[in-house]
Each structure stands twice: as structure tokens, then as C-alpha cells.
Amino acid sequence: MSAALRFNMMHFMPYVHLPENHKDFKTTSVNFPNKFYDPEKGYELYQRYLEQLVLADRLGFDAIVLNEHHNTVYSMMATPNVIAAALIPQTKKARICVWGVPPNFMLPNRLAEEYAILDVMSKGRLEIAFPLGTGMEYWSNPVNPATSRERFRESLKIMIQAWTADGPTAYYGKFYTYRFLNPWPRPYQKPHPPCYIVGSGSPETIEIAAELGFGYSFVFVPQKTAQELNQRLRDRAAHYGHNIRPEQLPLLNFVYVAATQDQAEREYIVHVQRFPEDYARSSPQRLAPPGYLSIELLKIRAAVPDKMHAALDFKLISVSFFTAL
Secondary structure (H helix, E strand, O other): OOOOOOOEEEOOOOOOOOOOOHHHOOOOEOOOOHHHOOHHHHHHHHHHHHHHHHHHHHHOOOEEEEOOOOOEOOOOOOOHHHHHHHHHHHOOOOEEEEEOOOHHHOOHHHHHHHHHHHHHHOOOOEEEEEEOOOHHHHHOOOOOHHHHHHHHHHHHHHHHHHHHOOOOEEEEOOOOEEEEEOOOOOOOOOOOOOEEEEEOOOHHHHHHHHHHOOEEEEOOOOHHHHHHHHHHHHHHHHHOOOOOOHHHOOEOEEEOOOOOHHHHHHHHHHHHHHHHHHHOOOOHHHHOOOOOOOHHHHHHHOOOHHHHHOOOOHHHHHHHOEEEO
């Protein structure tokens, strides 16, 4: 890894064996019947995907990025910490990035403990990103989307206290109460592993990242927007006395390697189409449950979800996103 640039390898671990009639269903998330999941095929996929991630370490990728989603065919990684634990003893150099577990879906002290275990097991190779969770996740978890951001902020506060304060300490909040916050073990990295917020750049989550001095990973955000959001984070972080470094601003890239540009486009489009049209097919209702978005964001997104999660304009993606073919 150079001082200016690093390469991460990200995996969703999709269940690729969709039934022939899957197009009969409006979405492949939340309520897509799990009778179509075959554990035997799932076992084979887990072996294949773990081999791919271990190979990424051997090939010299700087980091392996894991992700969490629920009730969807495009991710068999409902608990990425389990996958991280499986990878740590099989990898040597790559950082293990759990990007990540929505802390507002968990007991924050339990999540702080799990991350501390992974950080110690890996001898300080862990990095963490905190997502609010897509709108789809709120149909799958008993958390009120209207209070999600408030719960998210409180969860982060508890986790940072658990990692950095000599215990036992106490915490009395709106959503959580701890008489004895005293986790064992504590993180290997001090004061804690590198942390990011991951999302599409809502003003609320940018403000949280700025206040805490966290990085921010903007996902599925057009190039121009990502650059603007990066600058907004820098400006707001400076307000809180933090300096956001370049390595705290990872970018999602679509990458495909071939001998020529024409060959790359011809071969790649078939694969990239499957993400929005098959594996991540969703609907506006699933993406924005009541209370999940502010009124301002709801207006902005109103016309977007079907384009982002049900159809593909390859030329638009090539122009809008960071694409290397």
C-alpha cells in the first residue's frame, strides 16, 4: 500500500441460485420467500467466497471489506462479524473491515465487545464502519425508523465510552441503560479501531461523523456528489476541531479488467446488470419505510429508487460513478 492509495476488496456474498421465476416477484429483498434458499448450495457458496477473500489477502489487497444485510438474496452475510472471525486466522496482512453492523439494531455494549474481540484476534487489523441501515433493513428488524438516527447516535456514544474509558463506568440514556459498562477484552488499537460512517451522505450522518472525527464511506453516490459531500465533511469536522485525512474518505469503485475497453464493457455489463435488476431489486416502499427519511430527503429520493434498484443504465453508471474498465 502506498501512502496515497490503497485497494480494498469488498464482497456481498450473494445467493446466486435464483429460481427461474424470480422476476415474478417485485423485489428480491424483505419478503422474497426463503424457501428458495438451498443450504447445500449455500455451503458451496460460503466455501467459494471465503476462498476468494483469503486469495485477496495473498494477492496483496490492502483490506477485505465485509457488509451486513438482512432478508435479501444479494447478501448471505447477515452477521459479518462471524465472517470476520473466520477470515482472521486465514489472512496475514489485509486489514479486516467490517462495514458494517448497524449499531442501532444491536445492544451497543455487545457490539463493542465483539469488535474488541476481532481487533485483538487480528492484532489490530480491524476497521469499522457504522451504517444506519438501508430502509429495507427496518422491515426486517424491530426498530422504529423514526427514532433510528437518535438511537444510532446514542449507540455510538456508548461504544466509544466502552472502548476508551477505564471500567466499570455507567451510562443512562434514552434507549439504553448500563449500570456497569466494563467490557472484556478491550481493543488492541488505541483508543479504538479506525471508524467510519457508511451511507449515502445524509446531513444527519455527516454531522455525526464530523463531530466524532470519523471517516465516511459514501456508497452508490455519483462522483460529483461524493466530492461535494467529502468537502462538507471536511468543513464540518474542522468546526469540531478534527482534520479529515484522505485515507478516511474511501470511494466505491466498479472495476473490471480486460484487454480492451470494448471487451471490458461487453463482458462486464452482463454481470453489473444483475446487481440492481436481480439481486438488489427493491421498491420505493421497501427503501423508505415511514419515518426513515426526513421530508427533505424523501423529496430528493422520491424519483430515484426504481432507477437505482430495479433497472440499469450502464452509460449513466459509467459516467456518474467511479468506474474503471
